[in-house]
Amino acid sequence: MEAQNKKMEETTKLNPNTPTGHVGAHDDFDWSVDKRNVSSYNKSDRESYDKIYEETFKQVSDNEMVVGTIVGLTKTDAVINIGYKSDGLISLNEFRDLPNVKAGDEIEVLIVQKEDKNGHLILSRKLARQQRAWEKIVELFKSGEIITGHVTSKTKGGLIVDLFGMETFLPGSQIDVNPVTDYDQFVNETMEFKVVKINETIQNAVVSHKAIIESDREAQRAEIISKLEKGQILEGTIKNVTDFGAFIDLGGVDGLLYITDISWGRVNQPSEVLHNGQKLNVVVLDFDEDKKRISLGLKQLNPHPWDNLPESFAEGVKVKGKVVNIEDYGAFIEIEPGIEGLVHVSEISWSNQPINAKEFFKMGDEYEAMIVSIDKEERKMSLSIKKMTQDPWDQIESKFSVGSQHKGIVKNITPYGVFVELESGIGGMIHISDLSWVKRFNHPSEFTKVGESLDVIVLSVEQETRKLSLGHKQIEEDPWNTFETVFPIGSIHDGVMVRKEEKGGIIQLQYGLEAFAPTRHLRKQDEKMIGLDETNQFMILEFDRNERRILVSHTKVWEQVIEEEKEAARKEAGIEVENTKKAVKNIQSKVEKATLGDIGALADLKRKMEGKE
Secondary structure, three states: OHHHHHHHHHHHHHOOOOOOOOOOOOOOOOOOEEOOOOEEOOHHHHHHHHHHHHHOOOOOOOOOEEEEEEEEEOOOEEEEEOOOOOOEEEEHHHHOOOOOOOOOOEEEEEEEEOOOOOOOEEEEHHHHHHHHHHHHHHHHHHHOOOEEEEEEEEEOOEEEEEEOOEEEEEEHHHOOOOOOOOOHHHOOOEEEEEEEEEEOOOOEEEEEOHHHHHHHHHHHHHHHHHOOOOOOEEEEEEEEEOOOEEEEEOOOOEEEEEHHHOOOOOOOOHHHOOOOOOEEEEEEEEEEOOOOEEEEEOHHHOOOHHHHOOOOOOOOOEEEEEEEEEEOOEEEEEEEOOEEEEEEHHHOOOOOOOOOHHHHOOOOOEEEEEEEEEEOOOOEEEEEOHHHOOOHHHHHHHHOOOOOEEEEEEEEEEOOEEEEEEEOOEEEEEEHHHOOOOOOOOOHHHOOOOOOEEEEEEEEEEOOOOEEEEEOHHHOOOOHHHHHHHOOOOOEEEEEEEEEEOOEEEEEOHHHOEEEEEHHHOEOOOOOEOOOOOEEEEEEEEEEOOOOEEEEEOHHHHHHHHHHHHHHHHHHHHHHHHHHHHHHHHHHHHOOOOOHHHHHHHHHHHHHHHHHO
């Protein structure tokens, strides 16, 4: 029993993984003993031989790049010898770029793990290629060198490009100098790229094809600009038309044709005369080598129209053109391309009434005008529309004599009056005080509106200053002479308070007449004040025909009624006393001698009289 336990202990020492009590068939085998030759190695010899064995193989480490040889091929894998104690396997999927791979080929691989848990050597050609690819990509980024890559697929916001077997990102904005919307057209294409951005932490790279195009254009631009001269004529293609001009491609460099240099005539929108893709000759006006800006001209290819101005253009000549520009002071009319004349606001109408040029003219409208002055050296021309007709003021006194009545159109309203046009170029002002005999207006707009027809009478004519004074109320006779008899002082009339003012109220009486009632005269008998639109009786306190002013009072009306009632009571009491006195005298005259009864009656009568008094 002891011998058996001792044997189990020895077995456990040799194979500690064997559960206690369970002894394998060869657990007691001593591997250090050569059973055939009955020889053994001591510990030092064994370590020496192990070292010699290990040194016969290449020393490698994980993540190391090494060159291996394909020593065999299976249906799924390639057997790779790297000079290590064991060979490694790499899936044939990693050799898709080498369709003719064969035994004996040397390849670069990455040691993923020199010995996994099963003792196998793990290699990868794909990771080796990615590592080498990343190293090359970093070098390209630093050097700026151009590399050829293959576009493999489309992704969100751009394309995927294969560089040395590694995927890089090509943003949509970096595909071309012109915006690209269809990414599919570039898939499976081989193109040139520049590495423009890298992230070494995650080994991510961004490439650009646009940068190559811009670089080429920059070189072309520098070469073209170095050969430019002012006045040089070049052929170009319109690249982009804007509101302010057009960009023209001169063969690798862009120049700007500004709107004012397109034509000697006015151009409102460049798109009216130019379009994308159009080829044309332009002249170099200026260029800046530092800022690399080129200013171009198109109209400069032809002489200025003023240099070939027809002899027929002279003062007094009638011309026709269209409005090309409108300012506050007038409008510019283009007679011929590049030849314009100014119609000043003072030359629009014979009337003295100010005219707003922006209201009178419209862009593109055609007008006939007369040349008033012309200066070829200054390239200026003054035109007149009003001089196309006879000056109506030459016959003003005969046609619009003082006292004559006319019908006109209200053209303008100011705080002090109304301007009425009687005919084209002829008009006059109605002062606010001449609008109505009976009403006072705070502003003429309370009486009329622009565009309304109005009957007027000419009050005065000033031919030299071209002024007409008009009146409207003078069409009717002055009613104030009659009003004086209708509204005598002290008379009482119905009235309505139509407006409140600071010191009282405006009361409308009969015939549309307005009067003024001071605040203290608006008090009613119940001590309240008269309100707006309230009808009451008013007493005329003052009537001034010359000043057209009437003063009224409501308070005086009811105060007068109270006073009249008191006066009537006083008169009634006086009449009764007088009658009593007469009765006493009558009795005394009839009675010669008084009796005791008469005396008593007289005493009663006396007391009654005294009581009355």
